[in-house]
Amino acid sequence: MLFLQALVSGILSGGVYALAGIGMSLVFGVMNISNFAHGDLMMLGMYLAYFAFTLLHIDPYLALLLIIPVSFLFGFILEKVFIHRVIDHPHQNQILLTIGLGLIMSNTALLAFTSDPKILTTTYSSSAINTASGLSISVPLLLSFVITSVITAVLYLFLAKSSTGMALRATSQNREAAQLMGINVAKMSAIAFGIGTALAATAGALIAPTYYIHPLAGHSFLLKSFTICVLGGLGSVVGAGVGGIIIGVVESMAATYISTDWKDVVVFVLFLTVLLFRPQGLFGKKGGQ
Amino acid sequence: MKQALIIALFALFTALLPLIIGEENPYIIGIMISVLMMAALSSAWNIIGGFAGQFSFGHAAYFGAGAYTTLILISSFELNPLIGAAAGMVVAALIALVTGSIVFGLRGHYFALASIAVAEIIRLSVLNFEFTGGAQGILLANVTLWGLDLNSKNPFYYGMLLLLIVTLTVTEYLRKSKTGYYLQAIREDQDAASSLGINLALYKNRALLISALLTSIAGSLYALYIRFIDTSAVLDLRLSIEIILTAIIGGVGTLWGPVLGALLLVPLAEALRSNMIGDALVKFGLVSETSSVGIFLNENLAHAHVLVYGIITVLCILYLPKGILGLFRRVK
Amino acid sequence: MSEPILKINKVSKHFGGNIAVSDVTFAVEKNRIFGLIGPNGAGKTTLFNCMTGFVPITSGEVIFNYRKINNLRPDAVCRIGMVRTWQRVKPLSSLSVLDNVMVGAFAITGSAGAARKIAVEKLAQVGLSDYSAKLAGSLSIGLKKKLELARVLATRPKMLLLDEICGGLNHTETASILQLIRDVREEGTTILFIEHDMKAVTSICERIVVLNSGVKLAEGTPSEITSNPEVIAAYLGGGFDA
Numbered sequence: 001m002l003f004l005q006a007l008v009s010g011i012l013s014g015g016v017y018a019l020a021g022i023g024m025s026l027v028f029g030v031m032n033i034s035n036f037a038h039g040d041l042m043m044l045g046m047y048l049a050y051f052a053f054t055l056l057h058i059d060p061y062l063a064l065l066l067i068i069p070v071s072f073l074f075g076f077i078l079e080k081v082f083i084h085r086v087i088d089h090p091h092q093n094q095i096l097l098t099i100g101l102g103l104i105m106s107n108t109a110l111l112a113f114t115s116d117p118k119i120l121t122t123t124y125s126s127s128a129i130n131t132a133s134g135l136s137i138s139v140p141l142l143l144s145f146v147i148t149s150v151i152t153a154v155l156y157l158f159l160a161k162s163s164t165g166m167a168l169r170a171t172s173q174n175r176e177a178a179q180l181m182g183i184n185v186a187k188m189s190a191i192a193f194g195i196g197t198a199l200a201a202t203a204g205a206l207i208a209p210t211y212y213i214h215p216l217a218g219h220s221f222l223l224k225s226f227t228i229c230v231l232g233g234l235g236s237v238v239g240a241g242v243g244g245i246i247i248g249v250v251e252s253m254a255a256t257y258i259s260t261d262w263k264d265v266v267v268f269v270l271f272l273t274v275l276l277f278r279p280q281g282l283f284g285k286k287g288g289q
Numbered sequence: 290m291k292q293a294l295i296i297a298l299f300a301l302f303t304a305l306l307p308l309i310i311g312e313e314n315p316y317i318i319g320i321m322i323s324v325l326m327m328a329a330l331s332s333a334w335n336i337i338g339g340f341a342g343q344f345s346f347g348h349a350a351y352f353g354a355g356a357y358t359t360l361i362l363i364s365s366f367e368l369n370p371l372i373g374a375a376a377g378m379v380v381a382a383l384i385a386l387v388t389g390s391i392v393f394g395l396r397g398h399y400f401a402l403a404s405i406a407v408a409e410i411i412r413l414s415v416l417n418f419e420f421t422g423g424a425q426g427i428l429l430a431n432v433t434l435w436g437l438d439l440n441s442k443n444p445f446y447y448g449m450l451l452l453l454i455v456t457l458t459v460t461e462y463l464r465k466s467k468t469g470y471y472l473q474a475i476r477e478d479q480d481a482a483s484s485l486g487i488n489l490a491l492y493k494n495r496a497l498l499i500s501a502l503l504t505s506i507a508g509s510l511y512a513l514y515i516r517f518i519d520t521s522a523v524l525d526l527r528l529s530i531e532i533i534l535t536a537i538i539g540g541v542g543t544l545w546g547p548v549l550g551a552l553l554l555v556p557l558a559e560a561l562r563s564n565m566i567g568d569a570l571v572k573f574g575l576v577s578e579t580s581s582v583g584i585f586l587n588e589n590l591a592h593a594h595v596l597v598y599g600i601i602t603v604l605c606i607l608y609l610p611k612g613i614l615g616l617f618r619r620v621k
Numbered sequence: 622m623s624e625p626i627l628k629i630n631k632v633s634k635h636f637g638g639n640i641a642v643s644d645v646t647f648a649v650e651k652n653r654i655f656g657l658i659g660p661n662g663a664g665k666t667t668l669f670n671c672m673t674g675f676v677p678i679t680s681g682e683v684i685f686n687y688r689k690i691n692n693l694r695p696d697a698v699c700r701i702g703m704v705r706t707w708q709r710v711k712p713l714s715s716l717s718v719l720d721n722v723m724v725g726a727f728a729i730t731g732s733a734g735a736a737r738k739i740a741v742e743k744l745a746q747v748g749l750s751d752y753s754a755k756l757a758g759s760l761s762i763g764l765k766k767k768l769e770l771a772r773v774l775a776t777r778p779k780m781l782l783l784d785e786i787c788g789g790l791n792h793t794e795t796a797s798i799l800q801l802i803r804d805v806r807e808e809g810t811t812i813l814f815i816e817h818d819m820k821a822v823t824s825i826c827e828r829i830v831v832l833n834s835g836v837k838l839a840e841g842t843p844s845e846i847t848s849n850p851e852v853i854a855a856y857l858g859g860g861f862d863a
Contacts (some may be wrong), residue, residue: 086607092338092344096534097607098600100601100605103599107595216498219526223405234398262417264409265413268413271403271406275391279399465733466733470720470723470724471724473715479714480712485728486704486727
């Protein structure tokens with residue numbers, strides 16, 4: 001029973017991780033950039049949800065309708081103004097730029113909102129569905145999982161069927177070839193980063209009812225998101241989705257069977273193990289990158 | 290030969306500085322110790338990051354290894370601090386070898402990510418174990434070494450200076466040697482380097498090892514100096530980033546870039562932290578102490594130094610990616 | 622007929638479903654200038670990558686100096702004496718021209734002084750002495766190719782693999798490089814030449830292998846190859862400058 005409980009909780013929370021991972025993977029695929037501000041973008045989503053709730057009295061899950069376009073726009077602008085300039089620069093400079101942007105975001109939040117953690121409690125924040133077999137399913141987790149699935153399905157359709165989506169995929173596979181085919185790769189980068197930001201912010205908003213909201217909250221998700229991307233295969237959206245669920249389950253199992261103090265360590269050790277034995281991840285192509 | 294002379298002159302000048310400034314300014318000596326330490330840390334990082342082009346984002350792991358190993362051995366076993374520092378170097382070497390063997394066969398972003406993962410694993414482990422002091426950290430009451438009074442600042446000033454000089458000398462020696470040429474080739478183009486007979490993993494590991502050992506010595510010195518350490522002081526990601534930023538701003542891959550970076554950033558951070566800038570603005574009448582701007586600055590500038598770091602980082606990458614010295618840099 | 626320094630035995634390379642090289646077999650005699658030609662996408666560079674350890678071989682053997690070198694690491698391949706240049710030049714851009722060649726020279730010496738001497742000598746051989754202090758990244762493409770040649774020569778290779786070294790060069794530059802290659806061959810090095818420029822190939826190669834779509838199409842002397850109807854047909858899709 002303990003195992004099943006841990007499994008279910010892990011899958012549900014894995015959904016949110018998957019969302020964050022997919023956002024990062026998309027950016028990596030299309031732009032070949034590791035976005036170290038990803039965690040801070042999640043943090044922004046958390047605060048957006050918090051303020052939508054406390055100031056506008058909108059339920060965080062409903063607020064998504066607002067948060068998604070706003071954060072997409074934010075990411076789009078961020079790419080156009082900053083990230084775009086280093087797209088051909090060495091990887092390390094790209095990483096440092098995103099780190100710098102992340103530092104600005106988290107520390108501006110620190111100055112604006114102070115480091116006192118905010119708590120977003122909805123009427124259902126601690127509700128749980130108790131099944132007959134004794135499983136306790138957290139309602140917010142379940143809702144986030146459902147929403148995540150919907151968003152992932154929409155994203156999948158978008159990438160598979162729409163012309164922009166196909167252009168994004170083409171750019172992701174081979175930037176030069178895409179450019180030669182007439183695709184505006186610069187615009188694709190901005191769109192990809194916008195989507196990545198929106199997904200990160202959404203993930204943040206989804207966990208806002210169950211997490212302490214504070215300016216540095218995004219940092220623990222940063223390395224986890226990278227782990228998910230590497231596990232799934234850098235640039236593979238499907239891989240990131242699967243990877244997210246796996247990480248959610250691994251973390252849940254570690255928290256249950258070892259302790260919550262060590263769950264992050266387990267995830268990071270898993271990350272190193274993947275690098276050691278299968279660096280291309282589950283769905284990536286072999287070749288060292 | 291020229292660089293060796295400059296290093297020697299720099300060493301001489303810096304060594305005489307405390308005698309000139311005198312004992313009445315322990316605050317300034319303290320700042321200078323921080324400058325020397327950050328310069329040493331950045332220079333050590335530069336060996337793997339600047340010359341080999343492998344950006345380690347988890348160098349705090351080596352700093353913490355030195356600091357924690359030293360203090361644990363002293364406080365639990367009352368061992369001589371030098372043995373503690375040597376043991377710290379061994380631990381740092383192990384971490385470097387493990388990290389290197391996992392990632393140096395791969396290309397791209399993996400080393401950066403793996404270095405963070407390793408550092409975080411170590412940080413979280415130290416936080417969770419009892420013998421490392423957990424969240425409370427480790428406090429050392431008293432330390433003596435051969436009768437030297439380790440409660441004063443001067444021994445650490447000279448200790449950090451010595452470490453910096455050693456690091457600069459090692460860097461300069463490497464640069465002119467086969468290893469240095471090979472590391473730079475790896476940085477420029479790994480495939481080309483490989484096709485010219487360079488064993489990528491071997492040389493990257495070598496550079497990381499040297500860098501880790503030097504970094505751990507700094508950690509040991511720091512631990513003996515402050516005599517209190519915890520994970521947020523010596524194992525934090527922020528420290529790793531500060532080290533990189535210092536090198537970037539001064540000029541990554543150059544000999545004096547990290548030193549220049551430290552000379553600029555450490556006093557700036559201190560000025561922000563101690564509210565010196567806020568006070569100065571008030572003193573010069575630019576801002577009224579009681580105005581809302583004044584109050585805001587007074588309360589927040591102290592916390593803003595990381596924000597300023599972030600802004601400097603972004604500006605630096607966008608407009609000065611080779612750092613200040615990079616502007617003047619010729620071939621050698 | 623001198624003994625073969627390089628034997629390619631039924632080498633194949635598959636990238637998933639894509640068969641880049643299929644069952645290719647040929648031998649290169651010592652101290653010869655041997656050409657490897659074929660239309661775009663024929664698998665020439667892939668074959669080079671297989672031989673030099675940059676890409677794992679799916680099946681077959683590469684035998685260099687009677688030693689099977691399948692899947693050796695690229696740096697090991699260099700150390701046993703087989704060194705390559707790159708179709709897209711790879712200068713070490715932030716280093717000087719002299720430093721670039723010194724990196725090559727360090728393959729056979731550990732001393733910076735000795736490496737410098739070798740580098741100076743090789744730069745003189747290719748005619749780049751005047752550019753010694755210049756940043757490698759600032760050179761024109763023709764000079765970058767010469768630099769790459771000087772760099773690999775500094776490793777004192779037994780066999781040189783040249784991947785389209787005449788690509789992007791004008792006639793004077795091409796003639797200059799070809800003469801250099803002849804000189805290098807005189808010194809005892811074996812040369813394997815991927816080239817597109819048929820004039821260059823026929824003027825300098827003693828024997829030629831033709832690849833098409835990963836398969837060996839023909840092998841022979843330049844005159845045999847240029848009069849081979851299958852070869853001519855293969856090139857009638859483009860990429861053949863007769």
